[in-house]
Amino acid sequence: MTSRATTGRPLWRTALYNAVLAAVYVATARLGLLYGVVEGNATLLWIPTGLSLAAVLLGGYHLLPGVGLGAFLTVTSTPVPKWVAPFVSVGNMLEAYLGAFLLRKVQFDRALQRVRDVWNLIRWAALFSTLFSATIGVTTLYAAGKFPASLYPKVWLIWWLGNLISNLVVAPVLLVWSQPPRWQVRQLIEFALVTLLTCVITLTAFGGWISSDSVQPYPLAFIVFPPLIWAAQRFEAHGSTAAIALIAGFSIWMTVSGRGPFSGFPLQESLILLWVFVGLVTVTALILASSASERRRAEESLQQAYAQIYQIINNAPGVAIQGYDQEGRVTFWNRASEELYGFSEPEVLGKRLGEFLLSERDAQEFDRLVQQIVQTGQPVPLREWETRTATGTPRYIISSLFPVQIGRGRVQVICMDVDITERKQLEAQLLRVQRLESIGRLAGGIAHDFNNLLTAIAGYAESAQARLPAEHSANEDLQRLLETVDRAAELVHHLLAFARRQPLQPQQINLNELLQRMVPLLHRLLGKQVDLRLITAADLKSVRADPTQVEQVLMNLAINARDAMPSGGILTIQTANVTLDANEVQKMPELSPGEYVMLLVSDTGTGIPPEHIDHIFEPFFTTKEETGTGLGLAVVY
Structure with missing residues (x-):
């Protein structure tokens, strides 16, 4: 088995590296000794010093023997006593060791890409570690009688400066260019x-x-x-x-x-x-x-x-982020803003929101908030805005406005918008449902009591009619009273249907078959001026519903359509199988994605004015003046 050094490196390889280092040391030393000042030992630039430091930093402390061997061979080749060589060798090894050790302690980076690394190289390697080599080497030469005591400071300074310059010139070259x-x-x-x-x-x-x-x-x-x-x-x-x-x-x-x-x-x-x-x-x-x-x-x-x-900022999903200068002009416009409002960044840069997004009143309020933020340096409370997209679609958003310092005395206002249109719609729907529920409870209670009164009135009228002779003049009045009671009972029926007081009897039904059964009745309701058209799907799936309720819905819609076409028109009732995905059910929050059966009723009538759209399902709301009860669509809803 091959012996290994303590570091796990083969001994032969370590020995080879040290031998190569010693050879290079001797070669560069001979180059430096050409300009020696003290009998070939003190020189202007001692290249081996920088070489030794770089070798130990790059290769590790196991290369120190190569430094010592190179120094020993170099000294023995000069005209000095042989006993000087070991001391000079130890001094040079100590110099390389201390320089590498201290630089590693301060986490020196050999790439010299930080100013602190340069200062550490100067402080520990160039100025400090070289003191030991110069002191040991010059003292040894003095002890060997190579120069008088009067020249000791001069020789020491030359030796030290030669090593110092080497660590500043040679070592950085080798360290940096090793990469x-x-x-x-x-x-x-x-x-x-x-x-x-x-x-x-x-x-x-x-x-x-x-x-x-x-x-x-x-x-x-x-x-x-x-x-x-x-x-x-x-x-x-x-x-x-x-x-x-x-x-x-x-x-x-x-x-x-x-x-x-x-x-x-x-x-x-x-x-x-x-x-x-x-x-x-x-x-x-x-x-x-x-x-x-x-x-x-x-x-x-x-x-x-x-x-x-x-x-x-640009990839934040669902959060429209914009930047505004101190005048309220757009400085950046992220991708979510483009998707929310439909305006691209080049279209809006440098513009105020009043020019393309907000109403004049809201634009003035926005500019006021921007100025408040600029002056106070503080964010403003969350605020809701009504905006319109590039296509004119209304959007409700909630905004957070806050300042960001971008320079001395300069403030940029950041706006983060979240679309709350769907939430607003859900809130409005919830309020409408709650209002209808309250009215339904009230209407149900009134209808129940009113139905009891009608029953009593009808009973008394029928009893009086039965006791009077057929030719009595009061019979006609009693008959009209009973007809009025019937109409009132029909109204009570509508009220109970609206209040959901009538028990439901759901069952599996086919809407196509139900429509066919209702055709004669619908023709009588619509009259000759309205053309009834049925478009039914051949493979229509069954649904679970109360057929009486469905018939009531169709009759109410047909009556509304007839009243909207006084001069005649077309009423179309269509059935189809449909599949709703996640995007489509967003407009109908009460539904979930899946398969459904569609029942579509449309007509060619006068339509509904925009100002009435939000009220058509409210009970007792009617545009038919004396002929309508305002419960037809409320029951449908």
């Missing part, structure tokens, strides 16, 4: 252009192409900032780290080669100016890039939140 960007061709071309421009400008500033005498005292080195800013703003961390690496590499190379704006100063001043320049460029670029990333993510979050809110 390659996904750019389109256009972005790749732009990145290549900004990279090329950065190289050209840096070489112009540091390559000695322009004589320093001709530009003094102007700071020519700072002409690298425009492409640096371009890279940071357009390509964020990837662009800024690439530009930093190019600028730092060229500026250090040219400066130690005796060229560039800093080469004319003494060595110590030249190094200090170079480090300040590289540090300033690096920190500026990283902060600009992270700020651009944060701004981009904030904009994306804002756009995502806006899109989410827009979808919630």
Whole structure:
């Protein structure tokens, strides 16, 4: 069985990674030692420091032996005592460990897309962890007699600054570019252009192409900032780290080669100016890039939140949501508003409700409420409105109006409408039913007592008529009295039918057969001027109902139709099997979806005036003056 490290990683793979890291460490160290200041040990830019930090952050602490091995091999290849190598190796391992440990403790993100990550890299990796490597390494070199005590501060500063710059320049490049960007061709071309421009400008500033005498005292080195800013703003961390690496590499190379704006100063001043320049460029670029990333993510979050809110508002089922400015003009109009009112958003934007939806009076009230909300900043109580859709259909809605702050001193009024037309209709129907029920109870009680009186009157009249001789003159009056009693009894019959006091006897009946039996009676009721037409379904289903009640309904409707056609016309009675779905039964709340038998009665009469529609089923309401009782349709209903 293959042995594994504590992390579950094969030992051979861990050893291979450490060996590769050590090799890369030695190679980059030799590049840095070309510009060594203290016998090949203190240098301007110690690339292995940034390499080690990035390796441990990316690969884990198990790569620390690779850092130590690389440092050991590097030191042993320089003209210093061999015992110096272990101390320098431990110092470099400690530096990498502390930098990675502290960055992980503060939840460092290697993508460097947050300003706080840049500051943590500067604080813990560049400034703090490098103190240990510089102190251990320089102290060891001093103990080995490589420089006098008077040079200790200078050598320590050079070592520390070399490591610091490496953690600011090399580590970010490796950390950020460990996740390659996904750019389109256009972005790749732009990145290549900004990279090329950065190289050209840096070489112009540091390559000695322009004589320093001709530009003094102007700071020519700072002409690298425009492409640096371009890279940071357009390509964020990837662009800024690439530009930093190019600028730092060229500026250090040219400066130690005796060229560039800093080469004319003494060595110590030249190094200090170079480090300040590289540090300033690096920190500026990283902060600009992270700020651009944060701004981009904030904009994306804002756009995502806006899109989410827009979808919630636009897709809210059954809730019509609109926005209004301080003048009461429409600013947005969601999909439910379009479905409720029939007006599309482009049709209503910028308009006031009085121009297309509300009556003049309601529009004035709405504008007043908008102004009240704008002035007080408080919502108003729920309010009901009567509106008309694009097709003229009346709609009753209940609205909630409240303010939303959209800027300094700016208020937008949000209106949320719910259609309560069906509820209003149900309320009106309930009130009508309750009113009819009250009248029915009253009418039933009166009819019952009145029927008893009629029975007594008819009995006394018949008794008096029986005792009088046939030729007596009072017989005619008594007969008229009995006829009047019969008419009154018919009225009582209607009252009892309206009051539902008559017992029902439901049974299975076929409406077609019932109609055929009633044809002779209907012809006598209608007269010769009215043409009776029957349209019956051949496969009509049976229904359970009281045939006497159905006959009464048909007779009352036929009489109403006859009276509405004084000059003659057509009365049509139709039967059919129908299936009602959920949409169709909304107009008839007392029904549920399913199969029904339809009995349709229509005529070609004068019709019903609109102002009478709401009253036709009320008892005793009639337009026939002295000839009607007002109970015909009430009984039907």
